[in-house]
Amino acid sequence: MTARSVIVTGGASGLGKIMSGYFAERGDIVTILDIDAASGSAVAAELSARSTEGATNGGVRFRECDISSWTQQKAAFEAVYEDVGRVDVVVANAGITEGGRSWVVPPHPTKGAEVLDELEEPRLKVLDVNFTGNVYSVKLALHYIQxxxxxxxxxLRGAVICTASNAGLYPFPPQPLYAASKHAIVGLVRSLGPVYGQPHIGIRINALAPAVLETNIAGADARYDTMFVTPPSTLIAGVDKLMNDTxxxxxxxxxxxxSVTFRPPHEFVDxxxxxxxxxxxxxxxxL
Structure with missing residues (x-):
């Protein structure tokens, strides 16, 4: 099989690293886009060694990129297209959490009403990365895959996989902005599927909604010790289904x-x- 050109955003760690490895091990040319230059370069070298084609035909490359910047992401996609000559698959995976504090929930809930001396502007970086940045990725994927x-x-011309979360399927009170960003990805994918799948476009777009997954991130946090953790093999099974079932x-x-469970949209109310x-x-x- 001819090596595909695959772009994985946020591929320097966690789920992105696992999915980058999936494509590298199948001989694809993988380009990781990530803001973490040190980890990105190290992961690219590590995964290149595992590539079935090695660094000659397949292999893994790295480009430093802030996914929340349209200018940076556009330049990165342009560079990949010039370097490889095509884009076949885009994994829009980059994401962050609210960093231990939600900006729409009182930091110290009390029994009575709390009056803040100074009203702070909410920090919305989680939306900038998790939703806006992934919209940029999807837009660029359409442009090049077409x-x-x-x-x-x-x-078909290619495929897009977006990383949502099971927090995009259920309420997630600890991090409502994170949950909102992942619900948005679910809505984006379900709404774009019929559009991108039209014959004159020919691009499949689907989403993954992982539970707590066993990664280098989860393993370093004691909070996960009491939780049911999903193994990376289940994520790989999900990616494999999305890539092979056209x-x-x-x-x-x-x-x-x-398990990999496909979740249908809500039934119409009437x-x-x-x-x-x-x-x-x-x-x-x-349509």
């Missing part, structure tokens, strides 16, 4: 325990809502 000739058998589009795969949203789709994109 340049590929469609596959003679499937008619019928999957606009889907969200929850990654939990030993026929009126179904009709109206389908009318919007038809008038907007001719």
């Amino acid at each position: 340049r590929n000739a469609p596959d003679a058998t499937t008619g 019928s999957l589009n606009g889907q969200v795969a929850e990654i939990h325990g030993q 026929a009126d809502s179904k009709h109206n949203l389908e009318e919007f789709a038809r008038s907007g994109y001719g």
Whole structure:
């Protein structure tokens, strides 16, 4: 099989490193985009050694990039396209947490009302990275993958995988902004699937919604000691399904325990809502 050109954002650690390894071990040309230059370079060297094609045909490269910057991410995608000549798969994975404090929840809840002397502007970096940055990735993926000739058998040009979270499927009170960013990814993927999957575009877009996953990040935090931790092999199984089942589009795969469970959208509350949203789709994109 010809090596694919794969871009993984946030690939220097955690889930991104695991998924970068998945593609490297299959002989693909993997480019990691990450803000962490030291870890990114080290991971690229480590994964290149595991690539089935080595550094000659496959291999893993690294480019330093702040995913929340349109200018930086656009330049990184341009560089990959110039270097490799194509983009086949984009894994929009980069993400951060709220860093131990939510900016929309009182830091010290009390029994009575708390009056703050100074009202601080919420820090929204988690939204800038987790949602805005991934929207940039999806936009750039569309731009470059559309340049590929469609596959003679499937008619497809490539694929996009977005990393959501099971916090994007359920309430997550400790980090409401993080949860909001992951709910947004779920909505983005489900809404773009029918659009990108049209024959003249030919791009599949799906999402992964992992539970607490066994990574270098989780392993260093004592809070995870009492939790049920999902092994990396389940994440790999989810990626494998999304890459190999070309019928999957606009889907969200929850990654939990030993299982990959595809989560359908909510049922329409009534026929009126179904009709109206389908009318919007038809008038907007001719679906």
